[in-house]
Amino acid sequence: MTVTYVWDLCRLNHRLCGGAFVGTERKIHFTSNILELIFKMALPGSSNVENLSPQVLRQVAKEVADLCSNPPEGVKLLPSEEDITDIQASIEGPSGTPYAGGIFRVKLVLGKDFPRAPPKGYFLTKVFHPNVASNGEICVNTLKRDWKADMGIKHLLLTIKCLLIYPNPESALNEEAGRLLLEQYDDYFMRAKMMTDIHAKSARGAKESREVDENCPSTSGANTSGPVAKKHAGDKKVLDKKKRDKKRALKRL
Structure with a gap:
């Protein structure tokens, strides 16, 4: 069962700033797994957490919580329990594009100079796209010369979706x-x-999408069991055969 907490950001600020309270009265609703994640990220040991200032960690924590509580349409965050600076999300392929019906995992890696320097962005799901390298690296101006320190994680994920x-x-x-x-x-x-x-329509992709749903609940209006998922379940045998045929075709490309 999921328990909902109302957590005062003053307490989170206290944890992240080494005992110094920062005056704020804003409260945010967290599910139990998100609350646990935020406590974990405040502890040392994560790969890049120790390289970032408490102020930056506090801002990242707030953005992660907000994204999980109010995810943008077609984007769902999957926070890492080991490293808050390793941001992963699933993006639904937009309709009217060759990516429609797919679920694409992406990753943002926040470096030690974040937010002065942009994070690195990668597609973890293989995709044929002009702006995505063979290793998944994403080339978009927002992650390069157009980067600004006040751009948030939500803006970056929406930019990748627009790409x-x-x-x-x-x-x-x-x-x-x-x-x-x-x-x-x-x-x-x-x-x-x-x-x-x-x-992007494999069984693994569907599993990853379910994991995202569990960690970051969608808003009440979001569709988590739409026609794409139902069609995938109903046509599994046909889809498996098509996948085998297409894999053979790709090997010849």
């Missing part, structure tokens, strides 16, 4: 995808959709 709708072939990390997007869009669409069907 699935509006790829930028001019800053391509995947040159083949960029060329196809400009010169042979139908081929680009087919290739990207094939990769989505194979990697």
Whole structure:
């Protein structure tokens, strides 16, 4: 059973600032697993936590809590229980794109200079996209020259989602995808959709999506069991055969 707490941010600030209270009366509702996560992240031992100032950690904690309580449409956060600076989320492929129906795991790594320097962004789910390298690295101006210290995690995740709708072939990390997007869009669409069907609609992807739902409850209006999930369950045998055929086709590409 999930228990809901009302937690005063003064207490969290006390924990993160070494005993010095910071005056604020704002309160946020947390589910029990989020409250536990915030306590864990305040302790030393995480890979990058000790490199960040208490003020930065406090801001990250607030953003994580807000994102879990009020996730943007199509984006669900999956906080790391080991390292609060390792931000992972699932992004639903936008309709009308070759990524529609897919669930894409992404990762933001907050470096020791964050927020003065932008985090690094990666797709953990394989994707055929002009602005995503073979190792998953994401190239988008928001993570490069357009970065500003007051940009939050929510803004970054929404920017990555928008990148699935509006790829930028001019800053391509995947040159083949960029060329196809400009010169042979139908081929680009087919290739990207094939990769989505194979990697972003797998049983593993569905499991990851459920884990995200459990850790970060959606708002009451969010659809957590939509037609894509039902169709995936109903057509499992057909989908498995298609996946095998497409994997063989990809090996020849």
